[in-house]
Amino acid sequence: MKKLIWPINLIVLKKINSTNQYAKKYIYNNKYNWMVIWTMNQTKGIGMDKNLWHTEERKNLTFSIVFKPIKTLHVKKIYIINLVISNAIHKTLSKCYNQNNKERIWIKWPNDIIINNKKIGGILIENSILSKTIHTIIVGVGLNVFQKQFKKKWNASSLKEIFNLNLDLDLLFHKIIYSFQKEYLFFTIYGEKFIRDYYINHLYLKDKTSIFYIYKTNHYISGTIRTITDQGFLVIESNKKLYFFYHKEIEFLILK
Incomplete structure (x- = not known):
């Protein structure tokens, strides 16, 4: 297991309505630069456009990352964090689960993870802004891992349903956190284009x-x-x- 690039303060909750809502109390906490709120039972997760993120208890990954940018980020560049976390999840899943499978993993604009035309993950990013720069970022992640029951209108699936592999929630969680920190470090070193190029190359339905x-x-x-x-x-x-x-x-x- 790889060591995280920046230390984090991890808070594990048995049950919570929304990890993003819980994370907001730490927006102005200066004690830690990186915090992660993780629960195995999120009852009212919120996705893009205030849509509910439906998840069964102890079957999926639901967590929020709270951090302060180490590089000044103007409000006009808010979108780049969306690319960073989308790339991080895509790289993690591609490396862990797609090596010997024909299914392609895609990033659906702006921030869904798609396999076999089914949604298996989503991201919700909320920001605290001061003087037109981003002060604190909350990245909420929902990833379907073991869940098998989905309403047809959700057009969703899970890693277990698609790949039929033995999965470890703890290990997958750690890999995504590490990948996110690594991708964010790449952004601070190599800049925006480096992040955008990968995202665009793996964009769902591109050129179709x-x-x-x-x-x-x-x-x-x-x-x-x-x-x-x-x-x-x-x-x-x-x-x-x-x-x-x-x-x-x-x-x-x-x-x-």
């Missing part, structure tokens, strides 16, 4: 014709994901024109 629903116009378009901008906007090409979207402006519909 897909259908998207545009909330603002209440219309569907056929287009192709090309890249993301340096502020995190998704770039879609449709009818030889480029369109830019933020995460609350568009919905993916897979063209089968």
Whole structure:
């Protein structure tokens, strides 16, 4: 087991409604630069756009990381932490579970983990901002590991369902934390492009014709994901024109 790059204060809870909500009490705690809140029973986890993250007790990973940037991060670059944690989870799963399997692991913009067109993980990032710079970051992670029962509308699955391997929740948890710290260290050393390039190369449905629903116009378009901008906007090409979207402006519909 690899040693963490920065020491963390780990808080393990038997049961909590949301690790992100619990983590907020430590936003202005200066005693520790890195904290992790972990529970095996999260009852009301929140995902993107305030959607509930449904999870069965002791079958999945649900935790939040609280840390203060060691490199000044302007509010316009908030998206980069999303890329850092998405890359970290993708690299961990690809290394641990995808070496001898045909299933590809993808990052669905902005921050879902996808295998076999099924969602197996999601991320919720909340920030404390002072003077247009990010003071403290809370990264909430939900990862389906052993769970087998999912409602059809969730379009979800789990690592156990897909890979049918023996899994160790403790070891997987440690690997993701280490990978996140390592990826964040890469960002501080090599910069934003290094992080963006990996993310874009593993972007779900990139360069494939897909259908998207545009909330603002209440219309569907056929287009192709090309890249993301340096502020995190998704770039879609449709009818030889480029369109830019933020995460609350568009919905993916897979063209089968």
